[in-house]
Amino acid sequence: MSIEVKVPVLPESVSDATIATWHKKVGDAVKRDENLVDLETDKVVLEVPSTVDGVIKELKFQEGATVLSQQVIAVIEEGAAAAAPAPAPAAAAPTPAQAAEPPKAAASGNADLSPAGLRVATEQKIDASNVTGTGRDGRVTKEDLVNYGKSGAPAAVPAAKPTPGARPEERVPMTRMRARIAERLMQSKNSIAMLTSFNEVNLAEVVKMRKTLGEQFEKTNGVKLGFMSFFVKAAAEALKRHPVVNASVDGNDVIYHGYQDISIAVSTDKGLVTPVLRDVQDMGFADVEKGILEYAKKARDGKLGLDDLQGGTFTITNGGTFGSLLSTPIVNPPQSAILGMHTIKERAIVENGQVIAAPMMYLALSYDHRIIDGKDAVLFLVDIKNQLENPQRMLLGL
Numbered sequence: 001m002s003i004e005v006k007v008p009v010l011p012e013s014v015s016d017a018t019i020a021t022w023h024k025k026v027g028d029a030v031k032r033d034e035n036l037v038d039l040e041t042d043k044v045v046l047e048v049p050s051t052v053d054g055v056i057k058e059l060k061f062q063e064g065a066t067v068l069s070q071q072v073i074a075v076i077e078e079g080a081a082a083a084a085p086a087p088a089p090a091a092a093a094p095t096p097a098q099a100a101e102p103p104k105a106a107a108s109g110n111a112d113l114s115p116a117g118l119r120v121a122t123e124q125k126i127d128a129s130n131v132t133g134t135g136r137d138g139r140v141t142k143e144d145l146v147n148y149g150k151s152g153a154p155a156a157v158p159a160a161k162p163t164p165g166a167r168p169e170e171r172v173p174m175t176r177m178r179a180r181i182a183e184r185l186m187q188s189k190n191s192i193a194m195l196t197s198f199n200e201v202n203l204a205e206v207v208k209m210r211k212t213l214g215e216q217f218e219k220t221n222g223v224k225l226g227f228m229s230f231f232v233k234a235a236a237e238a239l240k241r242h243p244v245v246n247a248s249v250d251g252n253d254v255i256y257h258g259y260q261d262i263s264i265a266v267s268t269d270k271g272l273v274t275p276v277l278r279d280v281q282d283m284g285f286a287d288v289e290k291g292i293l294e295y296a297k298k299a300r301d302g303k304l305g306l307d308d309l310q311g312g313t314f315t316i317t318n319g320g321t322f323g324s325l326l327s328t329p330i331v332n333p334p335q336s337a338i339l340g341m342h343t344i345k346e347r348a349i350v351e352n353g354q355v356i357a358a359p360m361m362y363l364a365l366s367y368d369h370r371i372i373d374g375k376d377a378v379l380f381l382v383d384i385k386n387q388l389e390n391p392q393r394m395l396l397g398l
Contacts (some may be wrong), residue, residue, distance in 0.1 A: 001181060003052050005074040007067050007272040014306060017041045018071070020114060021063050021142040025135060035142045036074060038142070039067070042180035044273070044304050054078040063114035063141075115256070116153040117142040122172050123269070124149045135321055172198045177270045188330050190258035193369040200383040203344060203359045206230050209391055221286035227341075228264070231316060233394050235339055236280040238383040239314060242373055245365075245380050246313050248334040254371050263332065264292055266299045274314040274332060275304060277343075278357040321346065326362045336372055339384070340364035 002273055005016060017039040024036055030050045039046040058075040067073055113121055120142050121128055131148045133140035174182070188194070210225050217225040239246040239260050247256045260281045263274035275295040277288065298304045315332050320343035329340040340363065347360045363384065367377050387393050 001078045002057060003054065003076045003078050004072045005048060005050070005076060007039065007069055007071045007073060008046060008048065010041070010069040011304070016066050016068050017046065019061050019063050019067060020045060021117065022059060022063060022135065022142060023061060024059075026056050026059055030054060030056060030076060040176050041306070042176055044177075044306060044309065045270070045302055045307070046326045048073070050385045052076060052078045060386060062083070063117075063135075063333075071361065106139075110349055111187050113140060113145075114142065117145055118172070119175055120145040120149070122170075137359060163339055166324075175270060181271050184332070185330055188333050191333065192331055192369055195374070195377070196364055196366040197374065197377045197381060198326070198365075199363050200387050201361050201363055201385045202349065203361055203388060205391050206388055207359055210336075215353075217286070219288070223286060223289045223293055225290060226292075228318065229285045230291055230388060230391060230394070231318075231339070231341060232262055232277065232280060232288045232292075233262070233283075233285060234384045234387040235262060235316060237387060237394060240281065240382050241383060242376055242380045244376050245337045245367065247371060248313065248336055249368065250334065253364065257313045258315070260309050261313045263315040263335070264295065265317035266295060268299045268302075271301075273304060273309060274312060274315055275299070275308040276310070278311070315339070316341065320361065326364065328364055329366050331368055333365050337367040337377070337380075338358060340366070 010017065014243050018041075020038040022037050023034075024030055026080065028051070030036065032051065032053050035047045035049050037048050038055075039048060054076040056074065057077045059069055060073050060075070061297060067095040100228045116126070117140065120126070124145070125394045126145055130146065131140050146355050148305055150226070187189040206227065210227075214225045243256050244254075246260060247254050249255075255390045259279055261276050261278045262280045263276050265272055265274050275298075277283070277291045277295075280288065283291070295304070295308065298308070312335060315329075315335060315338040317329050317338060318341040319327050319329075324342050326342055326344070327340055332339050342362045342364070344359045344361050346357050348355050349358050350356075351358070363381055363383050365377050
């Protein structure tokens with residue numbers, strides 16, 4: 001019985017997908033739930049597993065092709081077994097012309113790679129002509145390149161040193177995800193009256209609470225007590241008191257959301273993604289930490305799904321993990337605001353007339369000035385500052 005393999009149902013915001021890598025070729029045996037192909041969308045890379053045991057009968061598209069939601073991309077013969085390979089005939093002695101002909105793989109280099117494969121080869125500096133291909137007609141796949149890089153094999157024969165005064169360049173096409181990020185950033189810049197307000201927060205009490213209760217928290221909940229949960233919960237409480245910061249613009253209407261779905265910016269090898277913690281207003285510190293930890297793992301493993309990235313009423317981004325002291329984050333439409341965290345630096349401050357050293361962080365709130373006035377933005381930041389400098393307020397919902 002022939003079984004059709006279709007592109008998963010894509011959400012309205014994703015119009016199509018690109019076939020990044022086939023993991024099987026025609027005639028290969030496949031097991032139920034085994035990944036057949038990677039589909040690259042504007043937001044994530046989707047894996048399409050087989051629904052049955054069988055043999056690949058037909059692949060309808062090549063790598064690099066654009067496919068639509070629910071489009072048939074392969075056919076599997078259910079229950080069939082892969083044919084045993086025929087014995088190879090004895091090779092005839094090569095003619096002088098054949099002996100002089102260079103191997104096809106060595107001649108092709110990186111020119112025939114799929115977009116996903118080209119990205120891996122570029123990032124890891126791998127010459128595909130050194131890699132044995134397992135794809136159709138001996139083609140080198142992304143998986144071949146990844147495995148080659150993990151094996152510790154030499155990436156490529158080092159190129160000759162450039163001559164003095166040389167100005168080397170390399171042109172690499174944007175991935176779909178990077179192109180989409182660029183498009184969204186320009187959309188934000190061109191459609192939002194963006195403004196950024198700043199404040200600073202003394203995290204001494206948060207540091208103290210983490211030091212005092214961190215070990216007990218981890219034993220009780222099975223997850224470490226990080227800084228992000230404090231900021232996420234402080235933002236959720238502040239959004240309740242300043243609902244316009246949690247709102248979005250739809251044409252000439254302002255939509256006020258009666259819940260806090262907070263997007264957490266996560267950096268991946270393919271670009272920045274913002275998975276959503278839903279209903280943060282109902283979550284405890286442990287729930288937040290577990291949610292962030294799960295998304296971080298899924299992002300590292302390339303397992304984030306489209307549902308993980310849809311929606312969100314407010315975003316938090318933490319450039320401090322990379323050492324950023326101050327920045328102006330860009331609003332993620334249709335949201336109206338984004339909170340930027342930064343690195344924690346011990347600085348001299350004046351407290352009760354005394355100069356002391358304290359762990360300080362700069363906060364930045366970028367917002368859509370069409371609906372959020374400067375007063376609302378400043379009061380929102382002050383609210384977060386007051387909660388973080390008095391974390392017991394969060395615990396008591398004050």
